[in-house]
Amino acid sequence: MVLSREDAVVLDAADPLSPIRDLFEIAAGDLVYLDGNSLGRLPRATPGRLDDFVRREWGAELVRGWSSWMELPTTVGDLIGEHLLGAAPGQVVVSDSTTVNLFKLASAAAAARPGRRVLVTDDDNFPTDRYVLEGLAASAGLELRILHADIDEGLSTEELTAGVDDDTALVVLSHVAYRSGALLDMKAVTSLVQDRGALLLWDLCHAAGAVPIDLDGSGVDLAVGCGYKYLNGGPGAPSFLYVRRDLQPELVSPIWGWFAQRDQFAMGPTFQPHPDVRRFLAGTIPVAGLVALEEGVRPLAQAGIAALRAKGAALTSLIIELHDAWLAELGFRLATPRAADRRGSHVSLEHPDAWRICRALIERRGVIPDFRGPDRLRLGPAPAYTRFVDVWDALDRIRQVVLTREFEEVSDELPAVT
Ligand SMILES: Cc1ncc(COP(=O)(O)O)c(C=O)c1O
Numbered sequence: 001m002v003l004s005r006e007d008a009v010v011l012d013a014a015d016p017l018s019p020i021r022d023l024f025e026i027a028a029g030d031l032v033y034l035d036g037n038s039l040g041r042l043p044r045a046t047p048g049r050l051d052d053f054v055r056r057e058w059g060a061e062l063v064r065g066w067s068s069w070m071e072l073p074t075t076v077g078d079l080i081g082e083h084l085l086g087a088a089p090g091q092v093v094v095s096d097s098t099t100v101n102l103f104k105l106a107s108a109a110a111a112a113r114p115g116r117r118v119l120v121t122d123d124d125n126f127p128t129d130r131y132v133l134e135g136l137a138a139s140a141g142l143e144l145r146i147l148h149a150d151i152d153e154g155l156s157t158e159e160l161t162a163g164v165d166d167d168t169a170l171v172v173l174s175h176v177a178y179r180s181g182a183l184l185d186m187k188a189v190t191s192l193v194q195d196r197g198a199l200l201l202w203d204l205c206h207a208a209g210a211v212p213i214d215l216d217g218s219g220v221d222l223a224v225g226c227g228y229k230y231l232n233g234g235p236g237a238p239s240f241l242y243v244r245r246d247l248q249p250e251l252v253s254p255i256w257g258w259f260a261q262r263d264q265f266a267m268g269p270t271f272q273p274h275p276d277v278r279r280f281l282a283g284t285i286p287v288a289g290l291v292a293l294e295e296g297v298r299p300l301a302q303a304g305i306a307a308l309r310a311k312g313a314a315l316t317s318l319i320i321e322l323h324d325a326w327l328a329e330l331g332f333r334l335a336t337p338r339a340a341d342r343r344g345s346h347v348s349l350e351h352p353d354a355w356r357i358c359r360a361l362i363e364r365r366g367v368i369p370d371f372r373g374p375d376r377l378r379l380g381p382a383p384a385y386t387r388f389v390d391v392w393d394a395l396d397r398i399r400q401v402v403l404t405r406e407f408e409e410v411s412d413e414l415p416a417v418t
Helices: 005-013 045-069 072-085 098-111 127-140 157-163 186-195 287-303 305-330 354-364 388-403
Strands: 092-094 118-122 143-147 168-174 199-203 222-225 240-243 347-350 370-372 376-379
Touching: 005 388, 045 287, 072 092, 072 240, 072 287, 098 127, 098 168, 098 199, 098 222, 098 240, 118 127, 127 143, 127 168, 143 157, 157 186, 168 186, 186 199, 287 305, 305 347, 305 388, 354 370, 354 376, 354 388, 376 388
Parallel strands: 118 143, 118 168, 168 199, 199 222
Antiparallel strands: 092 240, 222 240, 347 376, 370 376
8 A cells, every 4th residue: 555645744753863854944835855966955054154154264263264274174074984984084085076086086096006007987977977087098098998887777796897807997986876876885896896906986976975885894995975965065065085094105196286285384395295185185175165064964973874874765765665656657667776775865767758747846846856867857865854745745746747747838948957
């Protein structure tokens, strides 16, 4: 029997994470926000913290503020590392975008394996990952090998095993696939790649804050991830990077910036990088963004990743259950692994009219999912604040929009941002 709306309300009442939802700005009304995996909601503490930062720290302390702001990349990095990444202190820093951090780590890794000429990723990896590797391969005279990954089920072990050899310097993979939500086994994949002598860089953008990650325990070499999705750091939030402690002295950033310099304000004649992970900083750090990100991570630290994962799995299971009951007969197909331990916290549904359905939901039904090509409606419930009743309402409204053919009344023109 399909869960009723009343059942969903009962589940919410019993949800141990319901106090965490109260830590976010959520206007009264019935907007159903299922895009926390593109841009997380605003934590209630963030406006006050930013106001204090702007008026007191910037406004009154002026340049003296730098004595404490300098610590932010490592303190915020350690906070994320401890609560969300399974990383002991001193291995995570926050600054720059994911793209820039990916470039820094990929370049350093390729240079650390000089006898090997191949960079490996898969054709379903996020575009920026593929483009950065394409550019790196072109500029460093390396070969980019793109493995084929199923866009619903993710990269298979067979494909990866066949694609990594003793000429491979670096493999770059997403822990949770951006479109399907397919989740790779971090420990098994890390061992497989390392056994062949290559380094592995994980993109954690769709995983951090959604699934438990044990970077230290899995022996991971390198990782990057963004601050604006589940981490709630706001649009343009800086991203984090992880370099395992024993690799830090060996790897050199391709950007020799002064924030990576050991004795920065000595303004010395040559580049002498920090011996630790700060050697992967580059230029002036985005202080306001770091302050906001710290507030974004706090509710997750309070909730605990185990509880967040349990709730995320329950929410995505409910999406799949309602899809099977209501949507499968309306032309939808599940485009995400069915097993909860094989997916992150979002679900994609394939439908030939996915774009117009998405648009109709946003413009007419107060539901915000997103669209990912070629024909996927992506639903990303954020375990920190999405309720079971939100998922129920969203799936009910998707059903209505298709049953009534209401989606045919909206334009099928794709805007610049989807
Ligand atoms: C998996 C993944 N990697 C990388 C990026 C790009 O990150 P940034 O825009 O911070 O460089 C995104 C952005 O959505 C992403 O989802």
